[in-house]
Amino acid sequence: MQVDTPQVLFKNRHLGRPATLAEYRAGGGYEALAATIGKRTPAEVLQLVLDADLRGRGGAGFPAGRKWQGVPTDHVGTRYVVVNTDEMEPGTFKDRILVNADPHLVIEGIVLCAYSIGASEGVFFIRPSYEGDAELIEQECRVAREHGYLGNNILGSDFSFDLHVHRSAGRYICGEASAQIKAISGLRPNPRKGGPRTAVKGLWDCPTIVNNLETLANLPGIVRNGPAWFKALARSATGSGTKLYSVSGQVARPGCYELPIGVTIREIIFEHAGGMAPGKTFKTVIPGGASTPFLPEALLDLEMDFDPMRAAGQRFGTASLMVFDQGTCLVGATLSLMEFFARESCGWCTPCREGIPAIRELLRRIEGGQGTEEHIQMLTDLLPVLDKAYCAFAPGAAEPVRGLLTHFMNEVNAHIVQKRCPFGNPPPTLRGKACGTRPIQFGPTPCPEDQCPI
Ligand SMILES: Cc1cc2nc3c(=O)[nH]c(=O)nc-3n(C[C@H](O)[C@H](O)[C@H](O)COP(=O)(O)O)c2cc1C
Ligand code: SF4
Known part of the structure; x- marks a missing residue:
């Protein structure tokens, strides 16, 4: 290290x-x-x-x-x-x-x-x-x-x-x-x-x-x-101190690194975490924990500091970098995060309690090859609904979806055009026993009541 x-x-x-x-x-x-x-x-x-x-x-x-x-x-x-x-x-x-x-x-x-x-x-x-x-x-x-x-x-x-x-x-x-x-x-x-x-x-x-x-x-x-000593530890003009950066995903040396506030994302991944794992090519990173959006490669030289990240439409969050390689399906990765958020919603307010499972359902369909253009529109329409939730949980959950739709629409479209996951992921369970929630009806697709646990 x-x-x-x-x-x-x-x-x-x-x-x-x-x-x-x-x-x-x-x-x-x-x-x-x-x-x-x-x-x-x-x-x-x-x-x-x-x-x-x-x-x-x-x-x-x-x-x-x-x-x-x-x-x-x-x-x-x-x-x-x-x-x-x-x-x-x-x-x-x-x-x-x-x-x-x-x-x-x-x-x-x-x-x-x-x-x-x-x-x-x-x-x-x-x-x-x-x-x-x-x-x-x-x-x-x-x-x-x-x-x-x-x-x-x-x-x-x-x-x-x-x-x-x-x-x-x-x-x-x-x-x-x-x-x-x-x-x-x-x-x-x-x-x-x-x-x-x-x-x-x-x-x-x-x-x-x-x-x-x-x-x-x-x-x-x-x-x-x-x-003055504390401020001088940072590398950016607006930063103060060091930060513990958790780095996970497809890097050679995943781990937790203490580095200055203001170090670039590129430096964290490609120097301290040893670059990509053997045989893997960088695609994107979620820079601040699951409640922050996917960051495109063009922004790798962004300073990890609160204000520069915000100015670039990103979030510093907990400064926990999850690195994805070219072989990873980002629809599947986003779905995985939505499974977590849907499970963890406290259920207090409607935009979050209903909105996140709805997003999860749409992503399951897209990932499973049953997605349509209409589903993309529904996803886009649901994101501002999450922003109306009672606490910061739901707007945070919306961030990876927002990043997916902003920077990786080509992957979403490829699922719709090819009617399968282009990365070869098996279709996720749709409204089946694995979901454990009541079914959400979208359009004409019938609900397989016989599979639903509720
Ligand atoms: C859904 C949700 C989960 C959170 N989880 C944590 C957590 O695990 N640890 C934490 O320090 N702050 C967490 N926060 C942020 C806290 O609400 C709060 O801002 C923080 O503890 C304040 O400490 P700080 O100012 O030192 O960061 C979470 C916020 C939200 C909305
Ligand atoms: S947004 Fe917050 S208050 Fe509303 S259901 Fe989600 S976790 Fe609960």
């Missing part, structure tokens, strides 16, 4: 196992906390984060400091930090690698955030398939408590904060911040919209900051080395 970037978050990854407290401290770990508690005011920590222009690493890229500014300073009672380690976005595998490399970096970051917003309790929200990581964090929290970095009177000060692990029930929507708060509260985890922000009224109606785990892990570095 070519590494010419300072490894800030992955500093201890080379150990190949979680760094111990002693190993973390040997590299300056907990120095930021020691230089903060009782020595800097919470407002000074907030100012460092604002000046560093730290943007959320969980998908939306919202500036962390601005979110923290929303916490009412006059609130009497508990304030919470929720550490979002749900990581159910297909293609994204960074938070679990970070926890496994350096659990105390994560814990120190969380405590710094708690200090800045005056939180006394934290919830580490983690998906159930990461049980080993949940146990690791619990164990290292015990170690941190024993050494005065967590719990009552941290480092002998009057600041107390403790962290508890909450295992998710395991649905993708539980990663959405407001749904996550409901999930922790034992409520149905459909997102909340309108009303006060979670920074004002979140967990148990108290001020709550939800941040992605990677976002918070940047805090020790920012506090120790300063905002």
